[in-house]
Amino acid sequence: xxxxxxxxxSLASSVICAAQTVxxxxxxxxxxxxxxxxxxxxxxxxxxxxxxxxxxxxMKHPWRAAAETAGMNIGLWxxxxxxxxxxxxxxxxxxxxxxxxxxxxxxNDHLSTNMFAHPYNGSIFFNAGRSNGYNFWASELYAIGGxxxxxxxxxxxxxxxxxxxxxxxxxxxxxxxLYRTSxxxxxxxxxxxxxxxxxxxxxVVNPMRGFTRLITGDMWRHRSTSGRRFGIPPIYVExxxxxxxxxxxxxxxxxxxxxxxxxxxxxxxxxxxxxxxxYDYFSFLLELNxxxxxxxxxxxxxxGRLLSKEVADNPAFEMSAGLYQHFDYFDSxxxxxxxxxxxxxxxxAVPYKLGTPASVGGGLMFRSTPSPKLRIDGxxxxxxxxxxxxxxxxxxxxxxxxxxxxxxxxxxxxxMRLPQSRWTFSVANQFYRLxxxxxxxxxxxxxxxxxxxxxxxxxxxxxxxxxxxxxxVRYRIFTRLHAALGIDVYKRFSFYKDIEHTGPDxxxxxxGIDSKQVGIHLMLTYKI
Numbered sequence: 001x002x003x004x005x006x007x008x009x010s011l012a013s014s015v016i017c018a019a020q021t022v023x024x025x026x027x028x029x030x031x032x033x034x035x036x037x038x039x040x041x042x043x044x045x046x047x048x049x050x051x052x053x054x055x056x057x058x059m060k061h062p063w064r065a066a067a068e069t070a071g072m073n074i075g076l077w078x079x080x081x082x083x084x085x086x087x088x089x090x091x092x093x094x095x096x097x098x099x100x101x102x103x104x105x106x107x108n109d110h111l112s113t114n115m116f117a118h119p120y121n122g123s124i125f126f127n128a129g130r131s132n133g134y135n136f137w138a139s140e141l142y143a144i145g146g147x148x149x150x151x152x153x154x155x156x157x158x159x160x161x162x163x164x165x166x167x168x169x170x171x172x173x174x175x176x177x178l179y180r181t182s183x184x185x186x187x188x189x190x191x192x193x194x195x196x197x198x199x200x201x202x203x204v205v206n207p208m209r210g211f212t213r214l215i216t217g218d219m220w221r222h223r224s225t226s227g228r229r230f231g232i233p234p235i236y237v238e239x240x241x242x243x244x245x246x247x248x249x250x251x252x253x254x255x256x257x258x259x260x261x262x263x264x265x266x267x268x269x270x271x272x273x274x275x276x277x278x279y280d281y282f283s284f285l286l287e288l289n290x291x292x293x294x295x296x297x298x299x300x301x302x303x304g305r306l307l308s309k310e311v312a313d314n315p316a317f318e319m320s321a322g323l324y325q326h327f328d329y330f331d332s333x334x335x336x337x338x339x340x341x342x343x344x345x346x347x348x349a350v351p352y353k354l355g356t357p358a359s360v361g362g363g364l365m366f367r368s369t370p371s372p373k374l375r376i377d378g379x380x381x382x383x384x385x386x387x388x389x390x391x392x393x394x395x396x397x398x399x400x401x402x403x404x405x406x407x408x409x410x411x412x413x414x415x416m417r418l419p420q421s422r423w424t425f426s427v428a429n430q431f432y433r434l435x436x437x438x439x440x441x442x443x444x445x446x447x448x449x450x451x452x453x454x455x456x457x458x459x460x461x462x463x464x465x466x467x468x469x470x471x472x473v474r475y476r477i478f479t480r481l482h483a484a485l486g487i488d489v490y491k492r493f494s495f496y497k498d499i500e501h502t503g504p505d506x507x508x509x510x511x512g513i514d515s516k517q518v519g520i521h522l523m524l525t526y527k528i
Contacts, residue, residue: 049231060133105456108400115355122171127208143168172355183205242523258291351517351528378414403459
């Protein structure tokens with residue numbers, strides 16, 4: 001929860017700092033004019049980076065990056081050992097040797113730990129490389145090295161198969177978003193209170209970059225250039241506040257409501273002619289709830305472009321094809337009908353939980369402008385999901401109530417803007433198909449296994465689908481303020497091939513379970 005709040009505050013800080021960037025007078029670009037017509041205001045006019053900044057920030061410091069990566073692990077271990085006194089932190093040479101002897105296995109931590117907290121830690125390792133002159137791909141090596149060091153040396157628990165995948169790959173997605181966001185905040189020309197505020201905000205957004213600037217003296221060094229590695233690209237920011245109603249439809253249909261907040265950032269040019277620099281374009285969505293017995297963090301989505309090529313470019317139609325990295329996280333909990341229906345111990349019907357920290361695939365982005373009064377934006381992505389976790393109705397071990405798996409996903413979205421009528425309409429759909437390969441024998445005598453449960457399994461053998469459909473209608477109240485009414489439909493279907501369903505005169509091998517949830521939200525949206 002602390003990391004979630006910190007991430008939300010850091011992004012809010014970046015929004016404020018980006019909005020404070022001075023806009024220079026220039027000849028309006030036709031695309032900028034069209035964006036103004038369609039109420040899509042850039043937070044700041046684009047500015048190219050200074051060549052002196054690019055050269056200085058590209059200077060590589062391998063030993064400092066390695067020391068920061070190792071120091072992060074040692075510091076975290078010391079906190080766990082001497083403050084938290086976690087059993088897993090009591091390491092010795094014997095535990096290290098046993099980790100190497102035993103090898104990797106699937107672990108049973110919370111979904112939020114494995115699918116969000118570990119990738120966030122991976123982003124810190126990643127930014128040890130990024131903050132010391134390395135590019136996206138080379139920084140990934142520091143994320144892999146930091147994760148491997150932790151798994152093999154810093155815990156007495158056996159190294160985790162899922163962590164060595166999720167931490168560096170998911171960490172690269174989160175890490176690059178935070179690195180580029182911190183780059184927008186920093187300004188080495190600033191002095192006094194403004195400089196202090198920017199440095200503090202950048203430190204919150206990207207702790208490893210802030211630490212590097214601290215020990216090198218860059219935090220207070222005044223320069224004639226901004227000190228930004230990427231300058232200021234086109235960036236669009238939306239902050240949404242309002243309320244949400246959740247309805248859980250099954251044999252115990254019920255509903256609940258509360259506050260909600262969202263931050264959406266779109267960074268870079270969707271339709272750059274040719275791009276092979278990772279994350280020159282990305283979109284980021286963070287969704288928070290203030291609803292009783294619902295997770296604070298309900299959704300995180302990152303789509304980062306790795307490379308692309310423009311395939312159509314004319315005033316009426318643009319299209320770009322590319323390779324994209326995806327990071328998705330969805331979380332929900334059961335909605336009890338009343339207090340007497342709530343049992344925190346008994347496994348209960350949860351609508352959905354999903355995390356895909358390692359996913360990559362091809363995508364098309366398009367824009368059609370048949371007239372100045374109408375613009376249609378859309379995209380479609382088809383992805384290979386290398387690692388995912390999805391809710392299970394059966395497997396329970398320690399804090400785990402989900403199956404590990406892999407598979408594919410398909411995403412599509414489209415928005416239609418009608419500026420003269422003040423209305424905007426958008427729809428989107430995300431479909432995931434996931435397979436759990438390494439199950440367990442349902443006839444296992446669990447009392448004979450450690451802690452009474454099978455270990456080193458992906459979960460219930462079978463497959464699952466998860467579909468999220470969303471539709472949104474917006475009405476422009478003022479230039480930058482919009483009212484939005486949206487609906488979300490979440491549907492999960494899980495098939496368990498080794499679970500038997502028996503009755504008085506039948507016995508079926510394999511059962512399927514449906515679960516769905518509907519959310520309705522009313523929000524005020526401010527476009528910065």
